[in-house]
Amino acid sequence: MDFERMKIEFLDRIHNKDLIAATISQPRQKSNDLKRVKIKPIELKGVYHLHLEYQYERILKHENIELEHFEEIFNNLLTQFRQIYSEFKNENIQIQLSKKNKVTWKLEQTKQSKEIILSHNRKKQYLLDDQKPYPFLIRLGVQTEEGKVKKQKYDKFRQINRFVEFIDDSLGHLPKNRQIRILDFGSGKSYLTFALYHYLKIEKGLDIRVTGLDLKKEVIEECNRIAQDLNYDQLEFLVGDINDFNEEQSVDMVVTLHACDVATDMALARAVKWGAKVILSVPCCQHELNRQLNSPSLEIMTQHGLIKERFASLATDAIRAEILSLVGYETQILEFIDIEHTPKNILIRAYFTGEKPTPAQRDRYTAFTRFLSAQPFLENELKEYI
Ligand SMILES: C[S@@+](CC[C@H](N)C(=O)[O-])C[C@H]1O[C@@H](n2cnc3c(N)ncnc32)[C@H](O)[C@@H]1O
Known part of the structure; x- marks a missing residue:
């Protein structure tokens, strides 16, 4: 032809x-x-x-x-x-x-004619079914006993599902013949941690061990109670600060969902030091760069507090993604969830490749951070890797 x-x-x-x-x-x-x-x-x-x-x-x-x-x-x-x-x-x-x-x-x-499904007509296919009861979602108050997602918890349900989709996409990057070690930093009430455990361990039958870490003692105690009640024996929750968490030699996947401010950077730094194969991080509020921004050329933007804050936040995520690329990760910034559901809708996805940066990549990073007068926490943490 x-x-x-x-x-x-x-x-x-x-x-x-x-x-x-x-x-x-x-x-x-x-x-x-x-x-x-x-x-x-x-x-x-x-x-x-x-x-x-x-x-x-x-x-x-x-x-x-x-x-x-x-x-x-x-x-x-x-x-x-x-x-x-x-x-x-x-x-x-x-x-x-x-x-x-x-x-x-x-x-x-093809032997059988396939059905053409026009996606906007189709009911959204969640990895977690919004009609089926899941014990962990019932315990966390997202579903009723009958398995109906509570109206006020629908946004949370969508977030959890979206995160599970990203986790599912990254399975090919995880080790095959041994236990997969996963850490959720700033796990809070741990919707995500439970969902991740349920999906990978119970639905996919993978050999995983998951730890959620957070500063809040009572919340962690409650999460441990739920994990025990549900017989989730490879899921544990620890009280602690991400920055002081030195208990692991190596971790395969690090996730964070809305870990406050530089807690996200602490988690990213830990992940890189462990050589985590997969990092999935939805950052939260961001204040560090907002305080540092000091470029006369940006005054047209930075004179407006609101624009300055948004710009600082976007630039921070761009810097985070660039640092991860510099230290050997194939990194993408993706839309986490529609902006109508949460304004915190950027997800940083990084898969370890070990690829070394070119001098030009390093130079453009330095030029950008100099221009902004940025001194990123993450850069400081990963100095010897960049
Ligand atoms: C907005 S909540 C998000 C909780 C959870 N990931 C979720 O999406 O539902 C942020 C959590 O990060 C925790 N956090 C903030 N800084 C931390 C740190 N340095 N070490 C451990 N946890 C931290 C807070 O205690 C809080 O529970």
Whole structure:
């Protein structure tokens, strides 16, 4: 099949609304910041659209387009990528392009016709079912005894589920043939810690040991009581300060959810020192950089307290992500949950790769922090690693 024919065949199926999902990948240029694009059909206000998820080196972007605009975007993507995996109603098609656009077209008829689900019509599929009773969610007051999520706890339920989704995504980065050690720093009432334990240990049957650490003695005592009542024998809660926590030699996964201010940085520093394979961190309020910011060039922003605070918070998360990249992590900043549910909606996801930074990466970090007069706690903690 030649290149033009391939385009016609592919676009025909798209215009017939037969698409289940497609991924366009394998950039022609390694330096391409855009790494892959995932495409799914969705319905918006009753109109068929395509949802495009653009996965860049560090961020994800999304757009919904009407069918008539797809051809132009598709042509553009073909100038950047060489591979397409696509699932249609009755067939799977894999397309591979050579540098000179020679086409390899592999078509596999599926035995059964697949159902096309337009995602906005579909009830949100949570990893934890919002109709099923979970003993830990009942004990934590998120669900009623019958398994109904309490109205005022729905945001918490969504947060927990979203976090569990991220945990599920990162399973491939965790060790396979031994117990997985997990720490939740600033675990508080420990909704997340219990959910994580339930999902990985009880639903997935993985060999894990989980510790939640927090400053609050009474809260920790209550969490330990619940863990014992539920027979969660590989889950424990300890009272303590993240900064003084030196009990472990190595930890595989470190998570934090809204650990206050630099408690997030303490947790990130601990994780790096342990060589944790996976770090998932949703930061909380941030005050450190707000106090340090002192650049006349930024005065147009920093003269407004509200903007200064938001800017400081975003810059802090960017700095955190950059430091993690410098110390050998593939790091992404992702949207944790819709901003309408919580303004604290940035998740830092870091997978250990051990890749060394280039001098240019170090330089741009130094230039940025100098410009802001920033002296990040995390940089100080990880001086010898950067
Ligand atoms: C906003 S709460 C979040 C609790 C929980 N992760 C959640 O999302 O429900 C932040 C928690 O971090 C704990 N925390 C703050 N600084 C800490 C530190 N240095 N060491 C241990 N825990 C800390 C607080 O006690 C508090 O329980």
